[in-house]
Amino acid sequence: MDWTALFLSLRLAFWTVVILLPVAILGGRLLAFRQFRAKGLVEAAVMLPLVLPPTVFGFYMLVALGRNSPIGAFWQQAFGHQLVFTFEGLLVASVIFNLPFAIQPAQRGFEAIPTALREAAATCGMSPLRSLRKVELPLAWPGLLTAMVLTFAHTLGEFGIVLMVGGSIPGETRTIAIAIYDRVQALDMQGAAVMSATLVAISLGTIAVTFALSARLGRRLA
Amino acid sequence: MTLEVLIRAAAPIPLDIAFGVAPGEILALVGHSGSGKTTVLRTIAGLWRPETARVTAGGAVWLDTAAGVALPAWRRRAGMVFQTYALFPHMTALQNLMAAMDRPDRAEALRLLGLVNLDGLAGRRPAELSGGQQQRVALARALARRPAVLLLDEPFSAVDRATRERLHAEILALRGRLDMPVILVTHDMNEAQLLADRMLVIEKGAALRLGTTAEVMADPVALRAMGIREAAAMLSAVVAGFDDDGLARLETAAGPIFLAGVDTPPGSRLRIRIPAHEVILARARPAGLSAQNILPCRVAALHPGEGPGVLVRLRLGSEEILSRITRRAAADLALAPGDEVHAVLKAMSVARDQIAAAGA
Numbered sequence: 001m002d003w004t005a006l007f008l009s010l011r012l013a014f015w016t017v018v019i020l021l022p023v024a025i026l027g028g029r030l031l032a033f034r035q036f037r038a039k040g041l042v043e044a045a046v047m048l049p050l051v052l053p054p055t056v057f058g059f060y061m062l063v064a065l066g067r068n069s070p071i072g073a074f075w076q077q078a079f080g081h082q083l084v085f086t087f088e089g090l091l092v093a094s095v096i097f098n099l100p101f102a103i104q105p106a107q108r109g110f111e112a113i114p115t116a117l118r119e120a121a122a123t124c125g126m127s128p129l130r131s132l133r134k135v136e137l138p139l140a141w142p143g144l145l146t147a148m149v150l151t152f153a154h155t156l157g158e159f160g161i162v163l164m165v166g167g168s169i170p171g172e173t174r175t176i177a178i179a180i181y182d183r184v185q186a187l188d189m190q191g192a193a194v195m196s197a198t199l200v201a202i203s204l205g206t207i208a209v210t211f212a213l214s215a216r217l218g219r220r221l222a
Numbered sequence: 223m224t225l226e227v228l229i230r231a232a233a234p235i236p237l238d239i240a241f242g243v244a245p246g247e248i249l250a251l252v253g254h255s256g257s258g259k260t261t262v263l264r265t266i267a268g269l270w271r272p273e274t275a276r277v278t279a280g281g282a283v284w285l286d287t288a289a290g291v292a293l294p295a296w297r298r299r300a301g302m303v304f305q306t307y308a309l310f311p312h313m314t315a316l317q318n319l320m321a322a323m324d325r326p327d328r329a330e331a332l333r334l335l336g337l338v339n340l341d342g343l344a345g346r347r348p349a350e351l352s353g354g355q356q357q358r359v360a361l362a363r364a365l366a367r368r369p370a371v372l373l374l375d376e377p378f379s380a381v382d383r384a385t386r387e388r389l390h391a392e393i394l395a396l397r398g399r400l401d402m403p404v405i406l407v408t409h410d411m412n413e414a415q416l417l418a419d420r421m422l423v424i425e426k427g428a429a430l431r432l433g434t435t436a437e438v439m440a441d442p443v444a445l446r447a448m449g450i451r452e453a454a455a456m457l458s459a460v461v462a463g464f465d466d467d468g469l470a471r472l473e474t475a476a477g478p479i480f481l482a483g484v485d486t487p488p489g490s491r492l493r494i495r496i497p498a499h500e501v502i503l504a505r506a507r508p509a510g511l512s513a514q515n516i517l518p519c520r521v522a523a524l525h526p527g528e529g530p531g532v533l534v535r536l537r538l539g540s541e542e543i544l545s546r547i548t549r550r551a552a553a554d555l556a557l558a559p560g561d562e563v564h565a566v567l568k569a570m571s572v573a574r575d576q577i578a579a580a581g582a
Binding site for chain 1: 296304309310
């Protein structure tokens with residue numbers, strides 16, 4: 001059992017969720033409530049990671065974050081090492097390929113709020129920020145929760161992009177999914193089986209607990 | 223804190239409307255759906271911005287497209303009651319009220335809930351309240367904002383008739399305490415006539431007629447827009463007592479009248495809506511009739527419509543009622559202003575929801 005890989009996966013999933021939560025709130029809200037000309041294009045771009053092969057996505061991430069890219073060069077100068085094949089580089093890729101999992105459910109959550117309720121918040125004298133805090137977030141939370149759970153679970157399970165952008169550096173970029181692949185390559189079926197079962201248990205547990213929790217809270221609100 | 227409104231727009235519907243509402247006055251905006259009445263309300267609240275508009279409440283300019291002033295909805299002191307209640311479902315009744323206060327004041331919120339007869343229900347969530355109760359919370363929440371203007375958007379259209387009657391009575395009871403301009407949007411002429419001081423009839427975005435409810439309800443042009451069968455007059459009455467058969471005996475300026483459907487105790491003051499098409503006219507006092515009310519009165523004016531009907535305004539002492547008869551009947555009776563006639567009214571012709579308690 002590769003505990004380092006498991007811990008790395010959990011760490012990556014945690015930070016991805018932390019970064020994507022505000023992005024999901026702002027982006028989901030924007031797409032739910034605002035009408036603008038490029039909205040269709042933005043929605044399509046957000047969905048792109050769902051349909052692209054991980055290799056294609058990973059390739060572009062390598063190009064965008066590599067040493068010869070503006071981002072990569074800046075990173076090299078600022079921190080003295082390159083961005084790709086590091087945990088930070090993996091986190092950047094993880095945040096981007098999880099955008100559809102975070103923004104889509106959040107958008108649906110905000111869209112479920114009747115327009116009249118947001119108007120009522122305004123006529124009750126609530127500023128947009130106060131309305132977000134007191135009315136929109138409490139009502140959109142099932143969508144936001146789904147967004148965060150999906151992001152967390154999906155980060156644990158992602159393989160192709162991690163391999164392309166991070167490689168398989170123990171303690172740095174070797175996530176549990178990569179570790180399982182390595183075990184299988186080394187014909188260690190026993191080790192692969194243990195880690196696979198662990199990953200299934202963690203993913204299933206996360207989703208089950210969240211759904212149970214949301215059902216209970218949902219009943220209280222209904 | 224007078225409210226002044228001027229709106230001109232070409233889209234989404236053409237609008238050309240200007241009016242003012244004084245503090246404590248209830249103005250009803252009436253018109254068919256799609257006439258633009260709700261858009262007027264939303265413009266005042268700040269939920270819609272027409273091309274050209276000016277809205278001032280007291281001295282404060284809320285919207286002036288010419289001067290580039292447009293306060294967002296949350297910076298206007300407009301209390302709004304939505305057709306769908308729009309209560310915050312995750313908050314209790316009390317929390318809904320406190321959410322509308324600049325400085326949440328629990329005691330004041332409880333007082334307002336008491337004012338709309340919701341004592342003891344402060345801890346309930348909207349889902350645990352009936353439609354009528356939710357609408358009361360919505361009204362109390364609008365008042366909790368300490369509004370400079372109270373806006374009611376078809377507030378009683380989603381509740382059943384019995385609840386609507388009770389809510390009407392409560393609004394009338396509250397009247398004395400509403401010291402801000404009140405605008406009521408409705409397509410229910412009965413409701414407008416029972417509750418409002420003045421009416422603005424809107425048709426296809428244009429102000430067709432603005433006047434007191436009595437003026438508007440006797441105006442053929444306004445009535446053509448609203449449907450001639452809506453023509454009706456309001457008669458003040460005091461309940462004198464009940465006869466053994468259940469009919470109420472009411473004292474009016476025209477003498478005693480008998481009506482079914484009255485359930486307020488003797489001594490209560492009522493306003494009764496008498497539909498014009500229910501009133502029959504006779505030159506001589508008729509005998510041998512089943513109708514229980516024969517009221518001597520004088521013809522004040524005749525308004526022929528475009529169709530076969532004539533609207534007759536009748537003076538009874540200090541009050542006026544309306545009768546809608548055919549042109550042929552008016553010719554047969556040779557009716558002219560100043561003539562003495564008898565108005566005949568069945569005791570059954572006034573529905574329960576056309577009777578309202580008169581404000582003190």
